[in-house]
Amino acid sequence: xxxxxxxxxxxxxxxxxxxxxxxxxxxxxxxxxxxxxxxxxxxxxxxxxxxxxxxxxxxxxxxxxxxxxxxxxxxxxxxxxxxxxxxxxxxxxxxxxxxxxxxxxxxxxxxxxxxxxxxxxxxxxxxxxxxxxxxxxxxxxxxxxxxxxxxxxxxxxxxxxxxxxxxxxxxxxxxxxxxxxxxxxxxxxxxxxxxxxxxxxxxxxxxxxxxxxxxxxxxxxxxxxxxxxxxxxxxxxxxxxxxxxxxxxxxxxxxxxxxxxxxxxxxxxxxxxxxxxxxxxxxxxxxxxxxxxxxxxxxxxxxxxxxxxxxxxxxxxxxxxxxxxxxxxxxxxxxxxxxxxxxxxxxxxxxxxxxxxxxxxxxxxxxxxxxxxxxxxxxxxxxxxxxxxxxxxxxxxxxxxxxxxxxxxxxxxxxxxxxxxxxxxxxxxxxxxxxxxxxxxxxxxxxxxxxxxxxxxxxxxxxxxxxxxxxxxxxxxxxxxxxxxxxxxxx
Amino acid sequence: xxxxxxxxxxxxxxxxxxxxxxxxxxxxxxxxxxxxxxxxxxxxxxxxxxxxxxxxxxxxxxxxxxxxxxxxxxxxxxxxxxxxxxxxxxxxxxxxxxxxxxxxxxxxxxxxxxxxxxxxxxxxxxxxxxxxxxxxxxxxxxxxxxxxxxxxxxxxxxxxxxxxxxxxxxxxxxxxxxxxxxxxxxxxxxxxxxxxxxxxxxxxxxxxxxxxxxxxxxxxxxxxxxxxxxxxxxxxxxxxxxxxxxxxxxxxxxxxxxxxxxxxxxxxxxxxxxxxxxxxxxxxxxxxxxxxxxxxxxxxxxxxxxxxxxxxxxxxxxxxxxxxxxxxxxxxxxxxxxxxxxxxxxxxxxxxxxxxxxxxxxxxxxxxxxxxxxxxxxxxxxxxxxxxxxxxxxxxxxxxxxxxxxxxxxxxxxxxxxxxxxxxxxxxxxxxxxxxxxxxxxxxxxxxxxxxxx
Numbered sequence: 001x002x003x004x005x006x007x008x009x010x011x012x013x014x015x016x017x018x019x020x021x022x023x024x025x026x027x028x029x030x031x032x033x034x035x036x037x038x039x040x041x042x043x044x045x046x047x048x049x050x051x052x053x054x055x056x057x058x059x060x061x062x063x064x065x066x067x068x069x070x071x072x073x074x075x076x077x078x079x080x081x082x083x084x085x086x087x088x089x090x091x092x093x094x095x096x097x098x099x100x101x102x103x104x105x106x107x108x109x110x111x112x113x114x115x116x117x118x119x120x121x122x123x124x125x126x127x128x129x130x131x132x133x134x135x136x137x138x139x140x141x142x143x144x145x146x147x148x149x150x151x152x153x154x155x156x157x158x159x160x161x162x163x164x165x166x167x168x169x170x171x172x173x174x175x176x177x178x179x180x181x182x183x184x185x186x187x188x189x190x191x192x193x194x195x196x197x198x199x200x201x202x203x204x205x206x207x208x209x210x211x212x213x214x215x216x217x218x219x220x221x222x223x224x225x226x227x228x229x230x231x232x233x234x235x236x237x238x239x240x241x242x243x244x245x246x247x248x249x250x251x252x253x254x255x256x257x258x259x260x261x262x263x264x265x266x267x268x269x270x271x272x273x274x275x276x277x278x279x280x281x282x283x284x285x286x287x288x289x290x291x292x293x294x295x296x297x298x299x300x301x302x303x304x305x306x307x308x309x310x311x312x313x314x315x316x317x318x319x320x321x322x323x324x325x326x327x328x329x330x331x332x333x334x335x336x337x338x339x340x341x342x343x344x345x346x347x348x349x350x351x352x353x354x355x356x357x358x359x360x361x362x363x364x365x366x367x368x369x370x371x372x373x374x375x376x377x378x379x380x381x382x383x384x385x386x387x388x389x390x391x392x393x394x395x396x397x398x399x400x401x402x403x404x405x406x407x408x409x410x411x412x413x414x415x416x417x418x419x420x421x422x423x424x425x426x427x428x429x430x431x432x433x434x435x436x437x438x439x440x441x442x443x444x445x446x447x448x449x450x451x452x453x454x455x456x457x458x459x460x461x462x463x464x465x466x467x468x469x470x471x472x473x474x475x476x477x478x479x480x481x482x483x484x485x486x487x488x489x490x491x
Numbered sequence: 492x493x494x495x496x497x498x499x500x501x502x503x504x505x506x507x508x509x510x511x512x513x514x515x516x517x518x519x520x521x522x523x524x525x526x527x528x529x530x531x532x533x534x535x536x537x538x539x540x541x542x543x544x545x546x547x548x549x550x551x552x553x554x555x556x557x558x559x560x561x562x563x564x565x566x567x568x569x570x571x572x573x574x575x576x577x578x579x580x581x582x583x584x585x586x587x588x589x590x591x592x593x594x595x596x597x598x599x600x601x602x603x604x605x606x607x608x609x610x611x612x613x614x615x616x617x618x619x620x621x622x623x624x625x626x627x628x629x630x631x632x633x634x635x636x637x638x639x640x641x642x643x644x645x646x647x648x649x650x651x652x653x654x655x656x657x658x659x660x661x662x663x664x665x666x667x668x669x670x671x672x673x674x675x676x677x678x679x680x681x682x683x684x685x686x687x688x689x690x691x692x693x694x695x696x697x698x699x700x701x702x703x704x705x706x707x708x709x710x711x712x713x714x715x716x717x718x719x720x721x722x723x724x725x726x727x728x729x730x731x732x733x734x735x736x737x738x739x740x741x742x743x744x745x746x747x748x749x750x751x752x753x754x755x756x757x758x759x760x761x762x763x764x765x766x767x768x769x770x771x772x773x774x775x776x777x778x779x780x781x782x783x784x785x786x787x788x789x790x791x792x793x794x795x796x797x798x799x800x801x802x803x804x805x806x807x808x809x810x811x812x813x814x815x816x817x818x819x820x821x822x823x824x825x826x827x828x829x830x831x832x833x834x835x836x837x838x839x840x841x842x843x844x845x846x847x848x849x850x851x852x853x854x855x856x857x858x859x860x861x862x863x864x865x866x867x868x869x870x871x872x873x874x875x876x877x878x879x880x881x882x883x884x885x886x887x888x889x890x891x892x893x894x895x896x897x898x899x900x901x902x903x904x905x906x907x908x909x910x911x912x913x914x915x916x917x918x919x920x921x922x923x924x925x926x927x928x929x930x931x932x933x934x935x936x937x938x939x940x941x942x943x944x945x
Contacts, residue, residue: 002868004750005880009864011746012887016857019891020850022900026809027846034810037790039799042811042823 053131058140081177090178137166149473156206162346165355176202211335215421218330225293245276248321271402282328291317313340341452349438349447352388435470522580530587540820571933585910612915616922623926644680647673675916686877689751735904816845866932
């Protein structure tokens with residue numbers, strides 16, 4: 001009997017070993033798979049267990065957190081939802097995060113490795129650290145001005161500090177309030193369905209995620225390429241351009257809105273936005289040099305992050321001459337985001353150097369100490385300094401006595417370029433109105449702001465669309481920047 | 492030898508005098524204090540983790556548990572001084588830990604507080620423990636009540652059929668607001684019956700009857716009653732949809748038959764019968780069939796878009812625990828929902844105490860079972876041996892069936908984790924088991940003859 005009791009005991013021991021091994025299998029070997037299962041709510045519960053870090057504009061948080069006492073405890077709130085939605089995006093318990101809420105999620109939600117005091121500390125304590133804050137580069141006055149300028153319209157504004165690349169304003173209209181999306185109830189899903197069904201697509205960030213044909217504003221790029229390539233040496237010598245201009249290799253004739261374009265000088269052609277002159281200039285520069293210059297301005301790049309990704313602005317490089325002619329006046333396959341066109345204006349204002357734009361000045365720990373700072377971004381030369389000087393003069397003339405007179409600001413040097421982009425089948429769509437510009441206060445050393453404005457629903461007649469429509473918005477944004485505290489980064 | 496009984500060796504006993512084993516009551520007391528302190532610490536830990544303050548009832552809880560354990564200890568000291576010093580402390584620690592886990596889950600379900608009732612049941616359990624230790628002076632008395640035990644067990648098993656089903660199983664009876672699971676009590680009675688009957692008939696079972704190929708089949712006269720009892724109990728359980736308990740009885744039956752007769756054939760027969768039964772029940776019973784499907788494909792409900800089922804939620808809880816656990820009061824095992832405090836209590840332990848804590852709990856059960864087996868080995872008379880092995884095997888099988896079920900090792904069958912889970916009948920029964928083991932181990936160590944040290 002003793003032997004059999006021992007054997008039965010061994011059997012019980014085997015059961016114990018099986019339980020221990022199986023527990024180790026579940027809790028150690030397979031644990032990562034279970035933890036990552038989408039039906040496991042624990043990561044969500046942990047994520048919303050504490051208030052989310054805030055996004056700061058001008059030293060004040062524009063976001064907040066609300067304690068709902070529900071299973072997913074804290075919900076995101078927004079102080080000025082629609083105003084900052086193109087920057088913050090939303091942070092929804094149902095639909096994830098977008099834009100800054102997405103790009104800086106690790107800091108805001110407290111999972112950023114640098115928020116932990118020691119490496120591997122979290123693996124032991126399992127404590128979750130309070131989220132840090134994200135300090136943006138936005139100028140609240142500029143943002144407000146852009147938002148008001150676009151009120152009731154469809155379009156976008158991007159404004160930069162040319163010498164650093166700091167984004168001062170980023171507005172898309174129509175906008176939306178991200179707060180109703182924050183929760184996980186039926187209200188959130190209703191808001192989500194409503195916003196997605198809206199034909200005006202309010203959740204589309206037009207300033208960075210949508211490209212438009214840049215139209216005549218692209219002539220800044222064409223002029224820079226022509227000056228750098230030596231195709232033109234003197235801005236005031238007639239260019240020997242016909243009007244209308246027959247696109248090379250076709251019978252299509254390109255004409256102008258303005259009457260002063262036949263044999264106009266580059267200065268006149270730029271001031272009055274002569275398509276014929278710039279189409280011919282682009283062809284003379286050649287596709288390779290045009291593409292190289294466009295690339296230097298930032299076109300054809302998939303890698304721009306501000307820190308959320310910016311849609312690729314395109315300038316086709318495999319073109320026949322007729323296509324090149326159209327591309328050089330911002331039509332055909334040339335497309336740009338408003339932010340890209342702000343970068344073009346900023347490059348001119350910054351002596352020919354493009355500073356990569358960025359939106360996050362720094363991230364901080366909950367106490368306010370700096371977690372990571374923006375640091376200096378790489379600069380890229382888009383044109384020679386002398387070309388930049390000449391382009392500044394050209395853009396200044398547009399505002400002084402050309403198509404952009406509306407943008408003039410007393411007490412400041414303002415340069416700009418209007419644009420009208422045709423689109424739709426047979427150009428039947430309402431044209432897009434563009435205005436790109438920069439401004440320098442008379443007593444300042446360098447330009448403080450570069451702006452790009454695009455309006456999708458320009459109503460005026462084609463001759464003077466931009467000056468009448470987009471330029472006032474740009475002027476309001478530039479004034480706001482020039483009037484805000486002297487060049488001090490808001491913190 | 493078996494007649495030596497409980498009488499203390501006297502002067503007439505011829506030399507050489509066997510050296511008496513130490514009583515070890517001081518060790519028991521120290522371990523009990525440790526068990527109570529650990530439980531109180533867990534209780535405080537829950538309060539600190541959830542609210543940042545000590546829970547208001549900590550002192551009362553600790554004092555209550557301490558007094559209960561102390562009374563039990565005094566009873567053992569008085570009437571079972573040679574008892575194994577590990578049995579009672581393990582019971583105290585597991586029961587205290589169960590109370591902590593249930594209290595911790597009560598905080599998540601404010602509308603449904605189970606800890607106070609569980610404390611009352613624990614008190615009753617310890618009271619029963621004290622009664623058994625005080626009144627049952629010799630376990631062999633139980634042999635006289637072999638047939639009383641079996642009739643009582645069958646009545647207890649049949650009783651719930653007269654009551655409405657609760658959650659798909661007819662295993663509860665409701666009296667005056669209390670839910671009682673008579674099947675829990677029945678298992679101790681059946682263990683006593685099996686042990687007594689097999690002790691009386693083991694020679695007949697082992698050595699008479701026909702030889703059939705390699706199997707020695709005993710005569711129907713000997714085997715008849717025991718198979719009949721087993722068939723009735725299993726049949727009733729299948730009617731009551733309580734697969735876990737039926738599996739438990741079956742396992743107990745096979746283990747005791749094997750230990751009593753030493754015939755390996757019983758294991759083969761047992762396995763064949765178990766396989767046949769499992770296939771039949773799995774095919775015929777939709778309730779059981781779905782359990783097996785869930786076991787084989789725990790993620791099917793997620794893929795079907797219905798969200799995680801109970802078993803998957805339990806696995807998530809274990810996985811979240813990892814090696815060291817989230818810490819008491821900091822897990823989310825309440826997501827399991829229904830039965831989180833009873834059948835799935837182990838998931839809370841796994842999530843909040845981690846693999847380390849879970850292994851410790853398993854080892855505590857292992858130790859309890861091992862002490863039972865040791866007592867069985869040390870005894871010389873067959874009833875005591877079979878009773879000790881039977882009771883220890885009950886605990887081992889029950890722990891394996893439910894712990895294996897909630898960790899996905901075997902199909903899930905509803906059953907209470909001994910001492911840990913919410914459920915009054917279970918706690919009381921387990922205290923009775925520990926009391927009987929204390930009594931048996933006291934006999935074993937008292938009459939120690941220097942051969943197998945219990």
